[in-house]
Amino acid sequence: MESQINKDERIEIRVSSQDKRIFKRAQELSGDKTFSSFIIRVVRMQAESIISEKERILASNRDRKVFFDAVFGNQEPNKNLATAARRYKSKITSK
Template structure:
């Protein structure tokens, strides 16, 4: 995914992309009130809120949380790996046959 960022003299990214959407009046009033209470411009408030939510969403999808039992099984398999199954041995042989090194 390409990103366009132009740098200003102060080192802050210059906003060059637009994102547009429509809101109902109640949601718009809510956002305006929150921006006012935090003493920020509406656009700055929205960009920060969207960015924070986007980062959290990505982290939730890219992070795996294991139970204690699963964590133990994972590390046990790393420390004492099981013997490869016949199916895995065949798959590796087929891979070696097809892929030139």
């Protein structure tokens, strides 16, 4: 399927000869047929991992803020919530 994707973008990087030897050795051991496919696969896996981790952290921080704002904020309950609370209290006290 990958060969069907139009690859019109190019990335060029410079690396030390030691890094390139390590990358080539890893590519040989990984079973990837080409050096490019190895680099793309490894970089993509790492990129997806970083994105996933950072999005979890951002969502967690956003959720934490929403929770603490709801619990400790100075907002008055809306009309529906106040009505529901009165209804609940009347049912509890009538038992």
